[in-house]
Amino acid sequence: MQHNIQNHRSSSRRDLLKCTGTLASLMLMGKLVPAVYAADAPAAARIGIGVNMEYVRHDDKSFEWGVEKAAQLGYEYVEPMVHWGRELLSEAGYFHSVSLLDDPYRVKRACEKAGIKLSGLSTHTPLCKPEISTEWLKQAIRFAAECGAPVVNTDEGPKPKWTTEDQDHTLMTYVLTEAAAVAEPRKIAIGIEPHQQYSKSPQGLKKILDLVKSPAIGINFDTGNSYLAGQDPYVWLESVLPNLVHLHAKDISVTQSSAERGKVTGTPVGCACGKGVIDWKKIVKLAQRAPRPIVFSVECGTIEQAEFSVTHLREALKAV
Secondary structure, X not given: OHHHHHHHHHHHHHHHHHHHHHHHHOEEOOEEOOHHHOOOOOHHHHEEEEEEHHHXXXXXXXXXXXXXXXXXXXXXXXXXXXXXXXXXXXXXXOOOOEEOOXXXXXXHHHHHHHOOEEOOEXXXXXXXXXXXXXXXXXXXXXXXXXXXXXXXXXXXXXOOOOOOHHHHHHHHHHHHHHHHHHHHHHOOEEEEXXXXXXXXXXXXXXXXXXXXXXXXXXXXXXXXXXXXXXXXHHHHHHHHHHHEEXXXXXXXXXXXXXXXXXXXXXXXXXXXXXXXOXXXXXXXXXXXXXXOOEEEEEOEOOHHHHHHHHHXXXXXXXXX
């Protein structure tokens, strides 16, 4: 009997150690990733569908209205846009952007009321201009931690007219170092997006990613921007999977593709997912191989496009 008890205890210890090892391998920046998100989990379990609040940019409505509408359309997540300071339209309830001077619980409560979650914050501030971006990004990270958004998304922004490329990367290093110091203890990820002059290629985006060695800095991949910049979005996405923290699901119409591909570095919003050139089943297959769960945050310009997008992406998830 004593021998059996000892064997049971030994087996229990081994099971515990095995379980602990599995849990440790699923840790990301101090946050536990549920086992359902293991590499062999179905795509529908590993990928969430959200919408960037720009989908109501032309509707002259408040942030709260846009959150409620996203939930009604069937989205699981929203990605609010935040700005520094105050501006008239948002304060009057005619625009969806939220001031970083507001109480972060305004965002938290609106999402809880609508039964929707936060995928991240759209915090696009020019990393090449530290006089703008340093405090903006740091404040956004603190805001995200309090409202419950796991990611803040940004890009290098338009560069100053007088700086060299080397100088711009030094400036970005300063900003990202300061931001990472705020993000790391709060377990917030900073998603660098391909959008501007340096991040328009895989090599350029990687150079920005490598400026600061921090577990807080990752990639917010934009399918539409990468395509418009003349790149292969599927090859590029596959190359950044280890660092992927968020994804902008942006489709590009045939008309826009013909007019702009290879001539621009990105676009604010695209067409409805499934109405353009992006193969979403292929994107889903790639994204489900990422080492962490990923939210597809739809970037389109109208409610109708958002409604079509969520249906199309759900179908793509089911088909994979």
